[in-house]
Amino acid sequence: MKQKSEKLYTAKQITSALIAFIFLLGLLCLYYGSSFVPALSRSDGEHDGTDPVLGGNIRDFDDLLEDQEHNPEVPKSIPICDIKHSELIPCLDRNLIYQMKLKPNLTLMEHYERHCPPPERRFNCLIPPPIGYKIPIRWPESRDEVWKANIPHTHLAQEKSDQNWMVVNGEKINFPGGGTHFHDGANKYIVSLARMLKFPNDKLHNGGNIRNVLDVGCGVASFGAYLLSHSIIAMSIAPNDVHENQIQFALERGIPSTLGVLGTKRLPYPSRSFELAHCSRCRIDWLQRDGILLLELDRLLRPGGYFAYSSPEAYALDPENRRIWNAMHDLLRRMCWRVAVKKDQTVIWQKPLGNGCYLKRDPGTQPPLCSTGDDPDATWNVHMKACIAPYSAKMHKQRGSGLVSWPKRLTAASPRLEDIGVSLNNSMKTL
Numbered sequence: 494m495k496q497k498s499e500k501l502y503t504a505k506q507i508t509s510a511l512i513a514f515i516f517l518l519g520l521l522c523l524y525y526g527s528s529f530v531p532a533l534s535r536s537d538g539e540h541d542g543t544d545p546v547l548g549g550n551i552r553d554f555d556d557l558l559e560d561q562e563h564n565p566e567v568p569k570s571i572p573i574c575d576i577k578h579s580e581l582i583p584c585l586d587r588n589l590i591y592q593m594k595l596k597p598n599l600t601l602m603e604h605y606e607r608h609c610p611p612p613e614r615r616f617n618c619l620i621p622p623p624i625g626y627k628i629p630i631r632w633p634e635s636r637d638e639v640w641k642a643n644i645p646h647t648h649l650a651q652e653k654s655d656q657n658w659m660v661v662n663g664e665k666i667n668f669p670g671g672g673t674h675f676h677d678g679a680n681k682y683i684v685s686l687a688r689m690l691k692f693p694n695d696k697l698h699n700g701g702n703i704r705n706v707l708d709v710g711c712g713v714a715s716f717g718a719y720l721l722s723h724s725i726i727a728m729s730i731a732p733n734d735v736h737e738n739q740i741q742f743a744l745e746r747g748i749p750s751t752l753g754v755l756g757t758k759r760l761p762y763p764s765r766s767f768e769l770a771h772c773s774r775c776r777i778d779w780l781q782r783d784g785i786l787l788l789e790l791d792r793l794l795r796p797g798g799y800f801a802y803s804s805p806e807a808y809a810l811d812p813e814n815r816r817i818w819n820a821m822h823d824l825l826r827r828m829c830w831r832v833a834v835k836k837d838q839t840v841i842w843q844k845p846l847g848n849g850c851y852l853k854r855d856p857g858t859q860p861p862l863c864s865t866g867d868d869p870d871a872t873w874n875v876h877m878k879a880c881i882a883p884y885s886a887k888m889h890k891q892r893g894s895g896l897v898s899w900p901k902r903l904t905a906a907s908p909r910l911e912d913i914g915v916s917l918n919n920s921m922k923t924l
């Protein structure tokens with residue numbers, strides 16, 4: 494019995510080491526741009542199904558290094574970075590901003606946006622894991638606990654202890670599933686949102702019509718973690734801010750997430766990608782710059798998409814919060830969003846299904862509709878625009894994007910693909 498569990502452990506170790514190595518390689522590829530990739534893909538045709546890079550039995554990082562000697566595909570000259578770089582994130586390195594004397598506009602959160610190092614400042618080395626790094630705990634256990642050694646930061650746990658985000662427990666960090674606005678756990682919160690929207694059987698997926706969720710200012714991504722068991726997949730985003738890297742915890746837990754910020758550039762998703770956006774006390778000033786950040790959410794939401802907002806501005810009665818609420822309410826009315834429901838600490842807005850409301854606005858109403866030259870799907874390094882992207886005539890007519898529900902969506906051709914000439918028939922041919 495004991496032997497068996499040891500064997501299992503070794504197998505686990507191997508798999509995890511492989512995964513970690515692939516991840517490191519991925520980082521490297523990003524680092525070297527395309528120069529590294531052709532070398533890997535060239536080998537594709539040559540090998541016999543075994544991985545040319547990873548080869549045979551690899552137990553841990555030391556073995557991997559040894560393996561370099563025997564494997565011509567692995568560059569021999571790449572050293573290991575100093576341990577102080579073990580958390581380096583290329584292009585999101587705050588030290589670089591200071592060292593290069595860049596002057597990002599802090600008010601606009603530019604310091605949390607991408608700033609890539611010039612070639613001479615790139616590290617040509619492999620990122621080492623932190624000291625004491627352990628094989629990560631597997632999903633689904635990882636939703637609730639991770640090794641402390643893998644993310645040696647406990648500051649966030651202390652700061653957020655009252656909000657039930659995470660608790661240090663010996664060698665582990667535990668995640669009780671709480672959040673600023675869901676102290677009783679994310680699960681109850683998710684059900685309460687479904688109830689508010691009167692969805693059948695209190696299911697937030699609403700018969701598969703809500704599948705893609707964007708959680709902004711996600712904390713340690715407990716909302717996204719618990720949505721998974723509700724057949725909903727959330728992309729959780731947060732900046733690498735004063736709370737330390739919350740995304741590091743989210744990824745260690747195994748929850749889809751990425752470093753991101755609503756600053757000056759569009760988020761890297763095409764228009765109409767999400768059915769629901771969520772902000773639980775995400776501390777974003779939605780009113781700034783003519784509502785440009787809400788307009789970015791507007792771009793990302795599908796026709797009829799929801800924005801669930803749990804924040805003091807939505808319920809607190811003090812004059813300052815009332816002022817913000819009234820101003821947000823007015824802005825969103827001009828954007829043609831309607832309050833779907835407001836209850837307790839949460840308000841849920843809904844974006845229109847067609848252009849009718851936009852066309853009925855008084856001439857000169859702000860924010861304006863985007864000019865026809867603006868491509869709402871252009872996202873990489875594109876500045877946000879303070880305008881509303883109207884629907885195509887086809888979407889306006891059919892009142893929605895015509896997307897079928899999940900999981901039928903997996904195999905049905907989406908109208909968007911059909912628009913660019915890809916039907917299920919010819920896409921199946923190419924597959």
Ligand SMILES: *[C@@H]1O[C@H](CO)[C@@H](O)[C@H](O)[C@H]1NC(C)=O
Pocket residue numbers: 598599600601
């Ligand atoms: C930062 O951006 C704000 C808003 O656009 C602007 O008012 C301010 O002058 C900018 N600050 C700097 C230092 O450029």
Ligand SMILES: *[C@@H]1O[C@H](CO)[C@@H](O)[C@H](O)[C@H]1NC(C)=O
Pocket residue numbers: 916917918
């Ligand atoms: C796909 O192919 C089938 C069989 O060839 C055909 O009956 C069907 O009409 C085609 N569908 C589309 C959308 O072209």
